[in-house]
Amino acid sequence: GGRMRAVVEAVLSSNRLKLTIPAQSTVLAFSLNGVRAPAPARRGGGGDAPRDAEPYGDEALLSVRHRVLQREVDVEVVTCDKSGAFLGSMYIGNDPSRMEDLSVMLVRDGLARVMRRDAPPELKAAESAAKSSKLRIWESYVEPTEEELAAAAAGGGSQNGAGNSAGGAGARPDTRETFDAMVTEIEERGAFWAQRAxxxxxxxxxxxxxxxxxxxxxxxxxxxxxxxxxxxxxxxxxxxxxxxxxxxxxxxxxxxxxxxxxxxxxxxxxxxxxxxxxxxxSTPPLAQHFQLAYVRVPSYNADGGSEAVELLGEVLFQGMCSFRVEETEKGEGKGPRLSATIHKVTVYPKSDAGEASSSSSSSSSAPVSAQAALLQAGLALLHPRGSRPGPHRDEAVRSLKGHEDEARKAHRGIFRYGDPGSDDEL
Missing domain, CATH: 2.30.30.140 (SH3 type barrels.)
Structure with missing residues (x-):
């Protein structure tokens, strides 16, 4: 807990940095917690496919390098993922009493978006100001009208999550299993492993x-x-x-x-x-296999695949998450890994207060579910045909479609060159 003095040795991306902690003679990987900047261009090599920059991705990377590379900063670690990367906040400035949060600076400049509904007020205020001024990534942003907000609420919850079952006197009880779990390993195509609380x-x-x-x-x-x-x-x-x-x-x-x-x-x-x-x-394996329901995520080596894994890490390696099982299917293969039952789920990061973000709450620009985060970043496509027909699926697709449409219109992620076509092609 508390702040530590560090030196930024390398800026790997706008969100991910390599730090040295002089007091502990330690080198560590560090990611900004709760925000995401657009991805910069990548030349390729080392097994990674080349890619063009997302809009303002190169500018965001240069901004971070200019501000922190080879400089002393303060960092405050919130959590650590299984790969050993630390997540938290970074503060910069020469005067210890007037240091600024790098995440707030990027969001305020229109070079990053807030990814959590429970983000600090200063982050939310910075994003609202950037939207109002249509800065950089928000240059095409259009404030939703009261009619659109009302229609979204009437259509099965806000656009931020997969939605809850509609109420009403004749509504059938929701029997889907819900529980809290800690994500421990993220794979490609929206799959991951987690331990139940x-x-x-x-x-x-x-x-x-x-x-x-x-x-x-x-x-x-x-x-x-x-x-x-x-x-x-x-x-x-x-x-x-x-x-x-x-x-x-x-x-x-x-x-x-x-x-x-x-x-x-x-x-x-x-x-x-x-x-x-x-x-x-005598105790059975305690890691369970999960996959995000209702969306199709690119394989790791496909366009947007590595970015999808990175974003899922930012969203899910925050601590305990709330899970809702939409359906299950039996794993095909031998051994604990290949034979494990695959639970197709909707996942919500939990807030600092310990409560899961609810899609029935007031509308917010920050995604709630992991599916919404990927769709909004243009790193997944809706895939209703991959799930059983029914009211839960239809409701989820309605509430998530706005995120996919937004990414398509802004040419984010896999939409940077236009529509990739069928989700079966990912």
Whole structure:
């Protein structure tokens, strides 16, 4: 907690920076929390496809570099994602009593948009001012009329989320499962893994037992077979976690494993593996597989795919999220990863007060659901045909369509060259 002094070593994008913390002799990745600037151009190489800049993306990148590169700043960390990147606020200026929030500066200049409804008042005020002045990314912004707001409310909630079931005396009760969960791993195409909040005590118990077992267990005397549950020492933090063996080198020197309580994969050497004790085998895997309902997200190497993964990280790695299951389908394959049930869900980041943002609340320009965030950024297409027909699906598509239309009109993301066509082509 509290602010730390840091030096900005590199500006990787308008939202993501590489910092050194001199007091701790630490280098870390840092992302601005709760805002998103347009993506700059990318030349390609290193496995990444080249891309043109989103409108004002290069200007946003230059603005951040001009303000902070190779300079001392203050940072305040809010949370950390599973990849080790820290999320928070960055403050700049020579006078400690008059330092400015970099996120507010970008939003005020029309070079970033607010991504959370529970954002601080100064961020909301900065975005409102930029919209009123039609600055940069808001140059084509048109304030919705009272009639449009009323129509959106009558059509199944605001345009910000997937909506709740309409009320009324004859309304059927909503039986969809809802729960809180912590996202631990994000994949391509809008898929990710998460731990239910109700399992947090079990996870803490297992991690405590693994820490003790890992410190005393002897290295394996024989090879591990594919499908065996083991405990592995994760490369980033050197802690022990439960894992399933997915493949093995012919000589048994290394293995590909899946961490069953977190959803990520890694290649490990045999000396970082131990047999799992019987008491740790009895608890089923605690990471569950999810995919965003009603939208189709590009694959990682397709246009907009890597940006979609990055944006989902900004939206979902904020702490606990609220989940609503729209439908489920059985995984196809063997082992804990490929056979896991896929829950198609609507996800809402929770506010600092611990309450999920509700689509039935007052209209706001900041997206509520993860689906809305991707659609508004032009990094997904509505995909109603991928879900079962019914009133919930129809209501969700109605409430989300405004975000897709806005991105298409502004030529954001996958719409930068026009309409990409069918969602089956992503």
């Amino acid at each position: 109700s399992n947090q005590a079990t996870i803490e118990r297992i991690q405590g037992a693994l820490k003790e077992a890992g410190a005393s267990a002897a290295p394996p005397a024989s090879r591990f077979a594919v499908g065996t549950m083991v405990m592995c020492q994760f490369s980033s933090d050197k802690q022990w976690y439960r894992a399933s063996v997915e493949s093995a080198a012919k000589d048994g020197s290394s293995y590909d494993v899946f961490y069953v309580d977190f959803g990520n994969c890694e290649s490990v050497t045999a000396d970082r593996m131990r047999p799992l004790t019987p008491d740790l085998l």
